[in-house]
Structure formats: structure tokens, C-alpha cells
Amino acid sequence: MKKQDLKSLSRKELKKWFQEKGYPAYRAEQIFNWIYRNGVEDFTAMKNIPAELRRELEEKAYVNSNLALEEARYAGDGTVKYLWKLEDGHFIESVYLPYPEEKRYSVCISSQVGCPMNCSFCATARGGLERNLTTGEIVDQVLGIQREISGEEYGLPGITNVVFMGMGEPLANLAAVLKAVEILNDEKGFNIGMRRITISTCGLVPEIRKLADMGLQLVLAVSLHAPNNQLRSKLMPINKKYPIEELLDAVEYYINKTGRRVSFEYILIDKVNDFPEQARELADLLQGILCHVNLIPLNPVREFAYERPADDSIDRFREILLDKGIECTVRQERGTGIEAACGQLRHLRNKG
Numbered sequence: 001m002k003k004q005d006l007k008s009l010s011r012k013e014l015k016k017w018f019q020e021k022g023y024p025a026y027r028a029e030q031i032f033n034w035i036y037r038n039g040v041e042d043f044t045a046m047k048n049i050p051a052e053l054r055r056e057l058e059e060k061a062y063v064n065s066n067l068a069l070e071e072a073r074y075a076g077d078g079t080v081k082y083l084w085k086l087e088d089g090h091f092i093e094s095v096y097l098p099y100p101e102e103k104r105y106s107v108c109i110s111s112q113v114g115c116p117m118n119c120s121f122c123a124t125a126r127g128g129l130e131r132n133l134t135t136g137e138i139v140d141q142v143l144g145i146q147r148e149i150s151g152e153e154y155g156l157p158g159i160t161n162v163v164f165m166g167m168g169e170p171l172a173n174l175a176a177v178l179k180a181v182e183i184l185n186d187e188k189g190f191n192i193g194m195r196r197i198t199i200s201t202c203g204l205v206p207e208i209r210k211l212a213d214m215g216l217q218l219v220l221a222v223s224l225h226a227p228n229n230q231l232r233s234k235l236m237p238i239n240k241k242y243p244i245e246e247l248l249d250a251v252e253y254y255i256n257k258t259g260r261r262v263s264f265e266y267i268l269i270d271k272v273n274d275f276p277e278q279a280r281e282l283a284d285l286l287q288g289i290l291c292h293v294n295l296i297p298l299n300p301v302r303e304f305a306y307e308r309p310a311d312d313s314i315d316r317f318r319e320i321l322l323d324k325g326i327e328c329t330v331r332q333e334r335g336t337g338i339e340a341a342c343g344q345l346r347h348l349r350n351k352g
Helices: 011-020 025-038 051-060 135-149 170-185 205-214 229-235 244-258 276-286 311-323 344-351
Strands: 067-074 080-086 091-099 104-108 112-114 129-132 161-164 197-201 219-223 262-268 291-297 328-330
Touching: 011 025, 067 135, 080 135, 091 135, 104 135, 129 170, 135 170, 161 170, 170 197, 170 205, 197 205, 205 219, 205 244, 219 244, 229 244, 244 262, 262 311, 276 291, 276 311, 291 311, 311 328
Parallel strands: 104 161, 161 197, 197 219, 219 262, 262 291, 291 328
Antiparallel strands: 067 080, 080 091, 091 104, 112 129
């Protein structure tokens, strides 16, 4: 009999599972509390659960981690890059990004093993897609990082923000991602506010519209990276299927449905998409859209020819957008010296 991964169940699903097995529903609440409020992964440590029930649960379910920490790299700015080994031998990555002065402790997590989107500047894309992550494997990244960063007391400092910008395309694994979001947002789980959860996408138009219809108040981040179809198709093959016009139609549908501002991610690549005329073209493209542009200086990958632009090019690009009325910021660069770009550690481990 295959055991049930309890971390792949929302609190509502967990209560239903307990009731179907003939257990009181309140026991599910207690288990949920042990996992997410106390970081406990061993039934025997759950002292308010009767010993007989703990033994029965060990036969039918598990809460132990799906991930084994393979490697952690620490940067001087506090950033930590984690490489996790899954039970099937695959590797995924997560990043911890602390901003203690703002009382913000963010994690960037993966949704797939590899990625099928084949963006030309992304290390994850080199190996293609292996498989989707389960909800339990997604949630486990947050649990694992919380345990790693906690001091003497689990949950301190508590993770405040979750960003689905790690390995994979989150909207291509939408069901598992949304269930993970439900668990992370649950007031009896991590209790992370919906507006502190960001889902990134390279531009899967039908899934953006589906997400819009759900009316969730999370943050949608759209990877744009080019101001026109010709360049975007070169950088991001998904643009051939869903060109910019269709993508922006879906984004405006999302804004109208949710009332939420959308973030556009724009990786600045030296002498590729960082020219002043491209900044002006981008500003014209986004006029009238409730949005914010997040400019991201490229985190170089050894095997790729792409380079990070000079600081003056980055500043010039930003100033052009601001002058044309487009809200934008340059993302603070973190973890450059620890292979923190998406997929770098996994790629190095797979090569070895």
C-alpha cells in the first residue's frame, strides 16, 4: 500500500482524509499544526496524538521530508542557495533571501525538475523538463529552509514571502502550485499573506486567464525580457506560441478580474536587450497597463555568452522608463558569487 504524503494535502483535504480513515477531524488539525507551526516530521514526536493513532499513521502516511539537503552555499549578504536531492535522485534548487532591515525573509522555490521552456539565458533550461514537483515537494522547500534558518526556536525568523521563480514554469504545474499556495497561506499553516506570494510565468496565456478567474490576491510576475516579438522569440521560444499581443491581452484580463497590478520581469543582457531604443519601445508597449517593471541585471552563467550590462547602461534603461511614466526598479543583486542564478548548482552537480 502506497503511503499518503500528508504535506501534499491542504488542511481541508487532510481533515477529509482523516475522516475517511475513521479518525476525528480535530486530529488532522493537530497534525497540521505540528508540521507547519512546529516543523515536526516525526509522528512519535507529536505528543498530543495518542500512541495507537501514531502507530496507525506510520503505516498509512508519512510527513518526513521528500528532500535531502545536498549542498548549501552562503553569500556575504545573507543569501543562501540550497541544492536538494529528491527521493528519485533528481536535484532541485531554492534560495533564501533575507532582508532583516525590512523584516522580510523571502524564499525563491522551484515548481518543476528542470524546465520545458528553453529560454536561451537560463541554466535550468539546459537539461529540459524531467517532471513536475508534487505539492509536498514544493512545500518541503519552504519547510526545509525554515528549519535551516531557525535558531533555537523553530520559526524564528519566520519566512514572510514566497516567490515561485526557481526551477520550472509554475503555471505548467498549476494544480500542485495552487495547492501549495493554499497551504502556505493557511492561517494555521505558514500564514503567509496572499499578497506576499508571487507566481512567475514565462507567458502561458490560457493559464494566466485561468488564474485570473480564480480571483486570488497574489502577485503575478510575467517574464517579458524583450520589447518586441522578434527578440522575445529568440530569447524565449514560448513567444512563438503566445506572442506579446496575446500575452498582454491576458495580462489586462488578469488585471481587470483581480484589480491587482502585474509585475513584468526584464532581465537586462549586455548588448542584447539593454539599448536605449529598446527601453523606449518597452515603455510604449506598456503604456496604460497597471504594472511595475522589475529590471534584473543578468546573473551570468559560465557556459553562456551573455553578459551583465555595465551599471551606466542599467541606470540609463531605468531612467528612460521612469521618464515615460513606467514604474520600475532595479532588483538588488544577491548571491552572484554562489551560483545563485536559477539552475546553476543543479547543472554543475549533473555535470559532475
